[in-house]
Amino acid sequence: MANILIIYSTTDGHTIEICQEIQSILETQANIVELISIDNASDVDLAKYDKLVIGASIRYGKHNKSVLDFINRQQEILENMPSAFFSVNVVARKANKDRPDNNPYMKKFLQQVLWKPAELEVFAGKIDYQKYRFFDRQMIRLIMYITKGPTDPKSVNDFTNWEQVRNFAGVINKM
Numbered sequence: 759m760a761n762i763l764i765i766y767s768t769t770d771g772h773t774i775e776i777c778q779e780i781q782s783i784l785e786t787q788a789n790i791v792e793l794i795s796i797d798n799a800s801d802v803d804l805a806k807y808d809k810l811v812i813g814a815s816i817r818y819g820k821h822n823k824s825v826l827d828f829i830n831r832q833q834e835i836l837e838n839m840p841s842a843f844f845s846v847n848v849v850a851r852k853a854n855k856d857r858p859d860n861n862p863y864m865k866k867f868l869q870q871v872l873w874k875p876a877e878l879e880v881f882a883g884k885i886d887y888q889k890y891r892f893f894d895r896q897m898i899r900l901i902m903y904i905t906k907g908p909t910d911p912k913s914v915n916d917f918t919n920w921e922q923v924r925n926f927a928g929v930i931n932k933m
C-alpha cells in the first residue's frame with residue numbers, strides 16, 4: 759500500500775479521465791491516491807507521498823509550461839522518490855510514435871528536464887471537435903487532414919488505448 763499523488767495538466771479534460779482510470783485501478787490495489795491539478799500543485803508537500811505521477815497533454819506542440827516549471831523547482835525531491843511521467847497527444851495514435859522512445863513530445867520533454875522518472879508512458883489522446891473554439895477546430899482539422907486523421911467537425915475520436923492505461927496503473931503499483 760502506498761500514498762500516491764497524481765498531478766495532471768489538461769486543457770479539455772482528457773488527461774484527467776486517464777488519471778481517474780489510473781486512480782481507480784490503484785485504489786483497488788489498496789493504495790491511497792490523490793489527484794490534483796498542476797494549477798494547485800505549487801503548495802503541496804511532496805514529502806507526504808510515497809510515489810508521484812505527473813500526466814500532461816500536448817497543445818500546439820507543447821506541454822504546459824507550468825509542468826516544466828514545477829518539475830524544475832521540485833527536481834531534488836522528485837529524484838528521491840519513485841515517480842512516473844506520461845504525455846497525452848494525438849501524434850501517439852501513429853504506430854511509430856506511440857512509445858516514450860519514439861514519441862517526439864516525450865523525447866523533447868526529456869531534454870527539457872533533469873528529472874529521470876522511473877517510468878514513462880505515452881497515450882494517444884482524444885479529438886472532440888465540438889468542444890473546441892472555431893480557430894482551434896479548424897487548426898486541428900487541418901492537422902488531421904495532413905496526417906490522414908478524422909476531419910468531420912461533429913466527430914468525437916477517442917484514440918486512447920484504455921488497456922494500455924490500465925497496464926500503466928499496474929506498473930505504477932509495482933514501482
Ligand SMILES: Cc1cc2nc3c(=O)[nH]c(=O)nc-3n(C[C@H](O)[C@H](O)[C@H](O)COP(=O)(O)O)c2cc1C
Pocket residue numbers: 767768769770771772773774815816817818819820846847848849850882883884885890894898
Ligand atoms: C488546440 C489543440 C491543439 C493540439 N495540438 C496538438 C499537437 O500539437 N500535437 C498533438 O499530438 N496533439 C495535439 N492536440 C491533441 C491533444 O493533445 C489531445 O486532444 C489530448 O487528448 C488533449 O488532452 P487534454 O484534454 O487533457 O488537454 C491538440 C488539441 C487541441 C484541442
